[in-house]
Amino acid sequence: MSAARYRIEKLLGQGRHASLWRAMDVDRRERVALKVASRGCLRREFDTLQENQDGHAVKAHDCGVLPDGRPYLAMEYVDHGDLAHAPLPEGGAARALNDAALALAGVHRRGWVHRDIKPAHLLLRANGQVVLCDFGSACRAGAREDRAAPSLVGTPRYAAPEQMEGAAASTAADVYSLGICAFELLAGKPPFRGETLTELFSQHLRAPVPRLPPGAAHWQSLVDAMLAKHPASRPADGDAVLAVLRENHS
Template sequence: MTQSFAPDHSTLLDHRRPRRGHAVSRRPHAGTGGLPCVAGYHLLGKVGEGRLATVYLAQDIDGAEVALKMLRPGHADKAARAAAFTREFGIPAAIQSRHVVKVFEQLAVDGDCAIAMEYLGGGDVGRLIAGGLVPDAALVLARQAALALDALHLRGFAHGDVKPANLMLRTSGEVVLVDFGTARACDAAEPAAPAGVVVGTPRYAAPERSQLGTVAPAADVYSLGVVLFEMLCGRPPFPGQTLLEVLSQHLMAPVPRLPAALARFQPLVDAMLCKQPHDRLQDGRAVLGQIELLTGAPAHPAPMGAFASR
């Protein structure tokens, strides 16, 4: 990487990015249909749900659609989850990239954490994989994801959980990197996860994640390489049926060969999926360089029509 930036994480909560260049005022809205009541927002419905948080579509006081990600009751008092929510807001707020999710504010709702961010109405890359992608469209998507990682890595952060579900789409078809709860400053003096414990998603995690537990740009590259292979072939490169099988394949199995029709992508996939971090493409900038050598890289995102099924 050419430069590093590691802000004091205690200041991340105070970073604000107004939607229209002015401070956002507050007025309460009554909850309807069993939805939570959040001052300044009118909740329209639930659009996503995970183990620890729920995402709602809402309107702000100007009528603009936003996504509200709310930590479920009972988790906000846990230091680890509160810290993760602070990162989910503070890290993308510090990044200037059209391919990183825009966050607007972090707030408390009945003592629990919530984040207001842009609403991404195009689904995620996993939906496109399920429908089938032509190879050039897969490369366009990978390039946009690499642009997001480049912006993140240049600021001294690594994401730690690159996967199809965290590569969401605007309705225009642009890829947007989301979910920064596992992200870290690359030089952060934080304890690594215990050996054998993968923080993130094992099917997309670099081999060193299960050995060292650390988050680094080269590990993000590996995860994006897994996503690229899946976009090209419609299946992940290491499709083990159990956690142990998946981790073992990441650690020891050779990189699968692409079909003959996709052979021109093999050097890029190989360079992203090297087992040893020091042998791998090191960051998002290096991935972009290889994509440009391979294709001449489009200057702008492809239109929605480019994401046609095979």
């Protein structure tokens, strides 16, 4: 695989419909993350990223088509890991959650819903800042999932109950997903760990939120609120989560 502007260096990840590569942008003389889709178009994701360039999402550089016809999207390369794999320093969970809420608040203010918030999509810059990536599932708030679609939009372990039922996209669903991330950061494991989609759906819909470890017990009320089964009982959006964080966890 080659494009005149990009020199491919390393495969970073492989999904169902796209692969992610580390590449050198020979024009800018800097490394980038290059997303290459097996089909379709990445222009919509590029435009969504461009609209959300507020410092809390990865930078979007370029999009186009490779010589073999596959679409690509060039983005900022963030090389310090993500919240699924990178160890956080002592007290780092508070900063990580605040940064994630800041990113989500900006997305929500612009009328978007991310729809796939999870630790692997929260990246760590060299300065310790957490930024949001992968806007491939993002849509305008209020958009309704196509019931004929072959699979759930989002990741089942982090999806809100109503998201798994195909409800209209809402900022409250993103808040739920961030709540799952928060629990995982604080407890070292996700709250719901069903081995099948049916088990996970049942847990998201009915299971109570487990207790956090004693050292993180002061986060319990916020996590419980973010993981409320009914969307109207959660903080409404990223700004509402930020307000609670600043009042109780700053």
